[in-house]
Structure formats: C-alpha cells, structure tokens
Amino acid sequence: MTFTSVEFLFFWPLAFGVYWLLPRRAAWQNGWLLALGYAFYWAWHPGMVPLLAATTLVDYAIGRYLGGERPAGPRRVALWLSVAWNVGLLVYFKYLGFLAVSLDALLTRLGLPGSLPVLQIALPMGISYFTLQKLSYVIDVYDRRLPACPSLPRFATAVAFFPHMVAGPVTRPSALLPQLEVPRRLSAGDVSTGALLFLIGYLEKACIADTFASTLVDPVFARAGAFSAGAHWAAAFGYAIQVFCDFAGYSLMAMGVARGFGLHLPLNFDKPFLSTNLNEFWRRWHISLNTWIFEYIYTPLTTGQGFFRGRLDAGFVLVFLVSGLWHGASWGFVAWGLMHGLGLVVVRRYDEFYRGLCRKDRTWVARRRTRAYKLVAWALTTGFFVLSLIPFRAGSGEALLAFLGGLLPGHGGEPLVLGLFTLLTTVGVGVGVVVVEHLLGLPRFAPLTGRFFALPAPVRGLVYGVIIIYLGVFVPQTQGLFIYAQF
Amino acid sequence: MxxxxxxxxxGLRRLAPMPRRDLEVDxxxxxxAAGNPDVLVLGSSHAGAWLPLIDRLGRDRVAVVTEEGGTFSAFDWVYEHRLAPLVEARDGDAWVRxxxxxxxxxxxxxxxxPASHTLWEDALPARAWQWKHYLADxxxxxxxxxxxxxxFTAMKRLFAESMMIQDRGLVSLRGQLKGADSPDSLSGRKAAHAERRRREIVEEGRTCFDxxxxxxxxxxxxxxxxxxxxxxxxxxxxxxxLLTDEARRTTIARYSALLADLRARKGIRTVEHTLTAPLVYDDFEIDCDHLVPAAREKYVDWALENGVGFLRAPPGGGAP
Structure with a gap:
C-alpha cells in the first residue's frame, strides 16, 4: 500500500477517524498509530513484520541501556552492537546479493572458479529508512543528546509511523519522540494544511512523475540509442523531473498525512532546482538524508582522530559513495555517488580558488553576484545533476553507454512522438508545476504564496477543485511504485 | 471546491453517457438474502440474459446471480462463499429458504x-468478494x-454516480467526441468482434474442457x-x-456430450440452447456473445416454452 494506491482511500479515513475518536491521551493515540504502522507493514509483506518488531526491540533495549549510568567501555560496546545489528541487517537484506554477484564477476574476470550462489532475498520495505532512524536514536542517546525513550510503545510508534516508514523523510526519533509524548489535539489548521500538502504531493506523484515515466522517460531508456538526440535530452531532463516529483511528492504526502494526525515531519525538499552549486543542491534535495549523512558520518569522520581527520575531499567522496550505495545495491548508484562526491570536491576547490581571487581583487565578489554568473552556475549545477541521474536510471553499463551516445547528435534518429494532448496534459502541466513551485521560492515571487492564501475561501476552493478534477481525469489507473520506496 | x-x-453527464455497469454477484x-425464492439462476455474465425471468415469474420467485468472467470454478466459489450460507441456512430442522x-x-x-486461460481467479475479487474475503487474503x-x-471495485461502487471515477481518462467522452458510437463505427466493431469470436470458439475450444x-x-x-x-x-x-463446421464438430459437440454425460450420471436436467434459440445477429451485443436487452426478453419467453417450462409451475411449500 502506498499513498496513491486505492487501498489508501479506505485505509486513511479509518485511520484518521478512529484516531480522533479515541480518548485524547498520548498512549491511546500512539497505540492506534502503532497498530496502523504494523497493519501498513503487514499489508506489504506479512512475513517481514517480525523483523520490524525485532529490530525495534533490540534498539529500544540498547537505548535503555545506554540511557543509564554505565561505564564508558560497556556503553561503547552496546553502541557498536546496535550499529553492527542495524548495518548487518541492511547488508544482509540489501547488499548480500549484490556483493555475491560482484565477487562472482571479479573471480570470473580473474580466471578463478566463481559461481557463488545467487541470493534472492526480499528487501524489507523501508529498511533503509528505519535503519537510519534507529541508528540516529542510539547514537544520540549514546552521546547524551537525547534521553532514552522510557516507553516501548512510544519508541515502536516512532519507528513504525507509517507516513515516513516507507520512503522517509528520515525523521529522527529526537524530532518525533517529543511529539508522541503529548496528546495531540485536532486542529482545523493541521487538517487543512495536511490536505493541501497531500493534494500537491499527489499531483506531483500521480500526475507528473508517473506520466513523465510512461510517456517520456521509460520509452527512451528502454531503447537507449534508438531515438534522436533531442528525445534523449528530453528523457534525461524528464527523468530529473520524474525523480523530483516522485520523491518530493511522496514527502509532501507523508507530511500531509502526518499533519492529519497532528504530527510534524521535517521538510525534505526545498526547491532544489534553484541551486547554483552542488553544496546548495544537497542542502535542498533529500534534506533529511543528507543532514543525517553529514551529521552522523561526515562530521565525525572529518573531525575525529582517524584517517579522515581534516581530509574534507576524501570525506565528500566517501559519504557520497555511502549515499549512492544507500540508494541501491548496484554499480549505477555507486557511479552516481562517486560523481557527486567528486563534484563536491570540485565545487569546494573552486570555491577556495575563487575566494582567493576575491581576496586579491574585490571586483570578483561583485562578479559572483551578477545574473550572468548565477545563470551559468545554475545551468552547470542543474545540468550536472541531470547527467548524473543517467547512471542512476540506466540499469546497466551497456544501457548507460547507449544512452550517453544517444545524447550526441547523429545517433539513432527515431523521433519520440507525443500527441499534442499528451504534450499539453502531461509534459506541459508537469514542467509548469515544477517551474511555478520553484519560482515561488525566489524572493521576487515568494509573496505570491501569501497572497494566494489571503484570497477568499471560495476562490481558493475553485483552485483546489480544478486540481482535484485534473487528478480525477488524468491520474493513471494503475498506480506507479514510488522510486524511493525501493531504496 | x-x-x-x-x-x-x-457537465460530463450531459456530454457523455455513464459507462454501463456490469451485473455483480452482490x-x-x-x-x-432478502427473500425466499424458489428459483436460483447462477452463471457468468450470460446469466444476466435471464433477468427477465424475474418479471415473468415474479420478483419473489427468482434470484439471478451473475459472476462476470466466471467459469465452473468461479461458480463453485460463489456458491461456497456467498450462496451456501443462505441456501443452506437452517432454522432448527427446516431450511430457512x-x-x-x-x-x-x-x-x-x-x-x-482452465484458469490460466480465463483468469477467473483475478476477476473474482472484483466480482464476488466481500471485505472479509479481502482482509483474509x-x-x-x-x-x-x-x-x-x-x-478498486469498492471505490467504483462508492463513487457510483461519479463520471470522473466511472470513466477515468474520459474514455467515454473522448469516444463520443470521436464518433465511436456512430452506427458505422458500431457495426464495424461488431464485425471485428464477430470475426474474433468465430476464431475463438474453435481455437479456445481446444484448450477448454479442463x-x-x-x-x-x-x-x-x-x-x-x-x-x-x-x-x-x-x-x-x-x-x-459464427459457428463454423469445425466449431460445431469439436467445441460445441464436445460440450453437448459433456452435458449429456452429466445428465445420465447425475439425473439432472440439461437444456440445449446453443444452436436452437431463435436469435439472430441483431439480438447479440457488439461483443457477439451477450444479448441486447430486447433479445433477453425474447430469449426468456422462448426458453419458457422450450426446456424450462417447468418453472411456470407455482412453487410448493415445505422442504424438498
């Protein structure tokens, strides 16, 4: 079940209705959310429910242990036990097959007997997300930044809170546990904001991401190299829009659903296509994952006592390799991570170089503020991101090379034919929504959002009605899988 | 909003007709469930042609249960899970119905x-399940x-009056605009269906009799x-x-023999209407398989004189 699946149409009113009919006590509300979380998980794969329960129990117990007054040695052992348990599960379920296949290929290439057993292990839904959430809890408790949660049901609710369990945002228990401690009150503001967030998210996911995939992206990637260069470029940019709308849409829907329960999840996307350098891009894209990675991996590594101390560039490459692997067990994701790690190194070095220029001659400061400079920086950043997504999507080295070749003029030649109706209702609307959403992030247009909400309710209702009609008419019958739910 | x-x-309702709803098991x-009829009609979508029997014999005498896309396995499922609790319900020593x-x-x-061919198992959740079957599954x-x-079906039923839900993508409206319901288009589509069915009866017949x-x-x-x-x-x-010589010799003859064998062994009544019903091309819907509403009346009236006349007898009381 996902937010756009038909089951959710029945699940959500039941979840919402019972939640607010229950006595207004945190324990009752949490108990219902916990039941919903496990039902949500059960609906995906009944056999994986014990895994979710077991991982929750282990980290709860370790958290309680770490929260007490204990000697440093045993505390450190307990911390590493939790890290090994969580990372071990992730490696087992997500990477063992990949490692076996890669090792097999290496052995074969070296002329050694390979044929390692091919492992077919089902990937538990949301494991990449709840693993990070639980790890951050244990590390925070270990560092005494967060008290250990005394209540198992509350901790289990935070882990299995269904809006963020499948595909984030990676909500740290330190953000969610305090909210679960107190009873929530039904507020019209929360419900209407939640509904609006959900509506926008649904529009992005169901109407833009899914239709971009089926009309523009999938056909070209499926036959990479066969189409014209224009079609390849359209598919590459289309995929960037698809990924953005898929994941940002999901995050908005998750925030909207959570808000319906009176709970706040962190913002996960902040108009990333406005970025004028990679640093900024990663502060705007999948914010919850990147802050996690930088806080729990990059900072301890580069400020600790080990090899990476002070080696910021190596740190960038390492954390983005981890980020690539986190996204999926394939060399395409590793390549994507490596590109971004190296990209950040280049940006940092360039930044240092440019600051040197500025110190010598202040006119360089002014140049950096010009529209032309910003436009070039924006184009480079966006272009780099779009190109980096090609290995992310290609699926194999062969397909990647074919697609890259297809970007050059003179290859393939078959045009991608889209009817005018499709062009207007999918590509036109999709690009329009993304552009407007980003423009509203610019200082010049930002006040428009406030002005819209200041409009009389019937006018706003008219807009919402048109969006719902658009969804009702054009949303595909079969719901597409969320890209980030597969990670 | x-x-x-x-x-x-x-506006949509004015521009295009609501897509036709199938008859469902429910x-x-x-x-x-609401009555105590003496005749129960069970079948796939073809059983829908027997709806006029309700008017002929009386609403209190007949219940017609149709399982779209069904086969004998589907009928068996429907009987076991939906009908048996009513048909076999007891009140002490007596049958409730x-x-x-x-x-x-x-x-x-x-x-x-076979199931692999008819996909009845996939159709069953939409056609015959209740929430309890869904949740158990x-x-x-x-x-x-x-x-x-x-x-999906529950959603469509929930929004039964919504064109946006019943006609997603405005297929009906777009068809209307493109003239899909014009006489020429309809006759062309029917001819295409006829050709397909002609082949199917022969070719599918070979894979049936599972x-x-x-x-x-x-x-x-x-x-x-x-x-x-x-x-x-x-x-x-x-x-x-649509019945070629080969179809008559193979599929139709074999099915007839199957029913004859069952009649002989089980002592049931079989009624052979495959070739004998006085129905013509125009009596069939565009799919060349189901009957148009007027033809249903004609067919049931004819059937009551040819094979199922015993249904006219008033129901007797007491448990059989």
Missing part, C-alpha cells in the same frame, strides 16, 4: 476453460495485484442435489452464424 467538482460532473445475493426448488446453471463451453498474502481488484473445471461442475451439482434442489444446466445460445 465541492461546487466546482459537482458542476464538472454535471445484486443476486442481496435478492436471495424452504421454497427453493430449482437451480439453473447458465453455461457455455467457456466455463470449462491480505492477512495471508499481503497486498497483491490480484486482491487489489477488490478495493478436468479441474469439469470436476468443479460435478461437485457443485452434487452439493446442490444434497440440498435437495433440482439442477438444470442450460447451454446458453451462441450466435449461430
């Missing part, structure tokens, strides 16, 4: 086709593409007989001009 949506719905089950005497199974050779298997058919499906029919007959009901298996009419 609601005003915009309602206005849009009203309709017949509700009729059975003590007037029930006759069961008409409306069939064709298609009902013997989810509890056992999680959400699957198959059990997802149930909430032993599992035949066993399901026999098991269903046994169970109905144990309940003391008189079973009549009706072979539903085919559009005769």
């Amino acid at each position: 609601a005003g915009v949506i309602v206005a849009f719905e009203v 309709t017949g089950v509700r009729a059975l 003590d007037r029930l005497r006759h069961v008409l199974l409306i069939t064709t050779y298609w009902d013997t086709c 989810v509890a056992e298997n999680g959400i699957t593409p198959r059990n997802r058919n149930f909430p 032993p599992t499906e035949q066993a399901k029919l026999e098991g269903l007959v046994n169970r109905l007989q144990r309940r003391g009901l008189a079973v009549t298996v009706v072979a539903f009419p085919q559009m005769s001009e």
Whole structure:
C-alpha cells in the first residue's frame, strides 16, 4: 500500500477517524498509530513484520541501556552492537546479493572458479529508512543528546509511523519522540494544511512523475540509442523531473498525512532546482538524508582522530559513495555517488580558488553576484545533476553507454512522438508545476504564496477543485511504485 | 471546491453517457438474502440474459446471480462463499429458504476453460468478494495485484454516480467526441468482434474442457442435489452464424456430450440452447456473445416454452 494506491482511500479515513475518536491521551493515540504502522507493514509483506518488531526491540533495549549510568567501555560496546545489528541487517537484506554477484564477476574476470550462489532475498520495505532512524536514536542517546525513550510503545510508534516508514523523510526519533509524548489535539489548521500538502504531493506523484515515466522517460531508456538526440535530452531532463516529483511528492504526502494526525515531519525538499552549486543542491534535495549523512558520518569522520581527520575531499567522496550505495545495491548508484562526491570536491576547490581571487581583487565578489554568473552556475549545477541521474536510471553499463551516445547528435534518429494532448496534459502541466513551485521560492515571487492564501475561501476552493478534477481525469489507473520506496 | 467538482460532473453527464455497469454477484445475493425464492439462476455474465425471468415469474420467485468472467470454478466459489450460507441456512430442522426448488446453471463451453486461460481467479475479487474475503487474503498474502481488484471495485461502487471515477481518462467522452458510437463505427466493431469470436470458439475450444473445471461442475451439482434442489444446466445460445463446421464438430459437440454425460450420471436436467434459440445477429451485443436487452426478453419467453417450462409451475411449500 502506498499513498496513491486505492487501498489508501479506505485505509486513511479509518485511520484518521478512529484516531480522533479515541480518548485524547498520548498512549491511546500512539497505540492506534502503532497498530496502523504494523497493519501498513503487514499489508506489504506479512512475513517481514517480525523483523520490524525485532529490530525495534533490540534498539529500544540498547537505548535503555545506554540511557543509564554505565561505564564508558560497556556503553561503547552496546553502541557498536546496535550499529553492527542495524548495518548487518541492511547488508544482509540489501547488499548480500549484490556483493555475491560482484565477487562472482571479479573471480570470473580473474580466471578463478566463481559461481557463488545467487541470493534472492526480499528487501524489507523501508529498511533503509528505519535503519537510519534507529541508528540516529542510539547514537544520540549514546552521546547524551537525547534521553532514552522510557516507553516501548512510544519508541515502536516512532519507528513504525507509517507516513515516513516507507520512503522517509528520515525523521529522527529526537524530532518525533517529543511529539508522541503529548496528546495531540485536532486542529482545523493541521487538517487543512495536511490536505493541501497531500493534494500537491499527489499531483506531483500521480500526475507528473508517473506520466513523465510512461510517456517520456521509460520509452527512451528502454531503447537507449534508438531515438534522436533531442528525445534523449528530453528523457534525461524528464527523468530529473520524474525523480523530483516522485520523491518530493511522496514527502509532501507523508507530511500531509502526518499533519492529519497532528504530527510534524521535517521538510525534505526545498526547491532544489534553484541551486547554483552542488553544496546548495544537497542542502535542498533529500534534506533529511543528507543532514543525517553529514551529521552522523561526515562530521565525525572529518573531525575525529582517524584517517579522515581534516581530509574534507576524501570525506565528500566517501559519504557520497555511502549515499549512492544507500540508494541501491548496484554499480549505477555507486557511479552516481562517486560523481557527486567528486563534484563536491570540485565545487569546494573552486570555491577556495575563487575566494582567493576575491581576496586579491574585490571586483570578483561583485562578479559572483551578477545574473550572468548565477545563470551559468545554475545551468552547470542543474545540468550536472541531470547527467548524473543517467547512471542512476540506466540499469546497466551497456544501457548507460547507449544512452550517453544517444545524447550526441547523429545517433539513432527515431523521433519520440507525443500527441499534442499528451504534450499539453502531461509534459506541459508537469514542467509548469515544477517551474511555478520553484519560482515561488525566489524572493521576487515568494509573496505570491501569501497572497494566494489571503484570497477568499471560495476562490481558493475553485483552485483546489480544478486540481482535484485534473487528478480525477488524468491520474493513471494503475498506480506507479514510488522510486524511493525501493531504496 | 465541492461546487466546482459537482458542476464538472454535471457537465460530463450531459456530454457523455455513464459507462454501463456490469451485473455483480452482490445484486443476486442481496435478492436471495432478502427473500425466499424458489428459483436460483447462477452463471457468468450470460446469466444476466435471464433477468427477465424475474418479471415473468415474479420478483419473489427468482434470484439471478451473475459472476462476470466466471467459469465452473468461479461458480463453485460463489456458491461456497456467498450462496451456501443462505441456501443452506437452517432454522432448527427446516431450511430457512424452504421454497427453493430449482437451480439453473447458465453455461457455455467457456466455463470449462482452465484458469490460466480465463483468469477467473483475478476477476473474482472484483466480482464476488466481500471485505472479509479481502482482509483474509491480505492477512495471508499481503497486498497483491490480484486482491487489489477488490478495493478498486469498492471505490467504483462508492463513487457510483461519479463520471470522473466511472470513466477515468474520459474514455467515454473522448469516444463520443470521436464518433465511436456512430452506427458505422458500431457495426464495424461488431464485425471485428464477430470475426474474433468465430476464431475463438474453435481455437479456445481446444484448450477448454479442463478436468479441474469439469470436476468443479460435478461437485457443485452434487452439493446442490444434497440440498435437495433440482439442477438444470442450460447451454446458453451462441450466435449461430459464427459457428463454423469445425466449431460445431469439436467445441460445441464436445460440450453437448459433456452435458449429456452429466445428465445420465447425475439425473439432472440439461437444456440445449446453443444452436436452437431463435436469435439472430441483431439480438447479440457488439461483443457477439451477450444479448441486447430486447433479445433477453425474447430469449426468456422462448426458453419458457422450450426446456424450462417447468418453472411456470407455482412453487410448493415445505422442504424438498
């Protein structure tokens, strides 16, 4: 079940209705959310429910242990036990097959007997997300930044809170546990904001991401190299829009659903296509994952006592390799991570170089503020991101090379034919929504959002009605899988 | 917001007709649950042609249960899970529905086709399940593409009056605009269907007569007989001009023999309408398989004189 699946149409009113009919006590509300979380998980794969329960129990117990007054040695052992348990599960379920296949290929290439057993292990839904959430809890408790949660049901609710369990945002228990401690009150503001967030998210996911995939992206990637260069470029940019709308849409829907329960999840996307350098891009894209990675991996590594101390560039490459692997067990994701790690190194070095220029001659400061400079920086950043997504999507080295070749003029030649109706209702609307959403992030247009909400309710209702009609008419019958739910 | 949506719905209704709704198992089950009929008609979508029987014999005497896309396995499932709790319900020593005497199974050779061919199992959640069946299946298997058919149908029923839900993508409206319902277009489509069905009756016939499906029919007959009901298996009419010599010699003859064998062994009544019903090209819908509403009336009137006249007899009281 996902937010756009038909089951959710029945699940959500039941979840919402019972939640607010229950006595207004945190324990009752949490108990219902916990039941919903496990039902949500059960609906995906009944056999994986014990895994979710077991991982929750282990980290709860370790958290309680770490929260007490204990000697440093045993505390450190307990911390590493939790890290090994969580990372071990992730490696087992997500990477063992990949490692076996890669090792097999290496052995074969070296002329050694390979044929390692091919492992077919089902990937538990949301494991990449709840693993990070639980790890951050244990590390925070270990560092005494967060008290250990005394209540198992509350901790289990935070882990299995269904809006963020499948595909984030990676909500740290330190953000969610305090909210679960107190009873929530039904507020019209929360419900209407939640509904609006959900509506926008649904529009992005169901109407833009899914239709971009089926009309523009999938056909070209499926036959990479066969189409014209224009079609390849359209598919590459289309995929960037698809990924953005898929994941940002999901995050908005998750925030909207959570808000319906009176709970706040962190913002996960902040108009990333406005970025004028990679640093900024990663502060705007999948914010919850990147802050996690930088806080729990990059900072301890580069400020600790080990090899990476002070080696910021190596740190960038390492954390983005981890980020690539986190996204999926394939060399395409590793390549994507490596590109971004190296990209950040280049940006940092360039930044240092440019600051040197500025110190010598202040006119360089002014140049950096010009529209032309910003436009070039924006184009480079966006272009780099779009190109980096090609290995992310290609699926194999062969397909990647074919697609890259297809970007050059003179290859393939078959045009991608889209009817005018499709062009207007999918590509036109999709690009329009993304552009407007980003423009509203610019200082010049930002006040428009406030002005819209200041409009009389019937006018706003008219807009919402048109969006719902658009969804009702054009949303595909079969719901597409969320890209980030597969990670 | 609601005003915009309602206005849009009203506008759509004026521009295009609401897509036709299939008859569902629930309709017949509700009729059975609400009364004490003496005739139960069960079949696939073909059983829908027997709806005029309700008018002929009286609403209190007949319940018609149709399982779209069904085969004998599907009928068996429907009987076991939806009908048996009503048909076999007891009040002490007596049957609750003590007037029930006759069961008409409306069939064709298609009902013997294997599950892999008919995909009846995939259709069942949409056509015959209730929430309890859905939840039990989810509890056992999680959400699957198959059990997802149930909430999809539930959603369509929930928004039965919404064109946006019933006609997603405005297929009906777009068809209307493109003239899909013009006489020329309709006759062209019907001719294409006729050609396809002509081939199918021969070619599908070869893959049908699945032993599992035949066993399901026999098991269903046994169970109905144990309940003391008189079973009549009706072979539903085919559009005769689509029946090639080969189809008559193979598929149709083989199905006829199957029914004859069942009649001999089980002592049931079989009624052969495959080739004998006085139906012509225009009596069939565009799919060349089902009957148009007027033809249903004609067919049932004819059937009451040819093979099922015994239904005219008033129901007797007491348990059979």
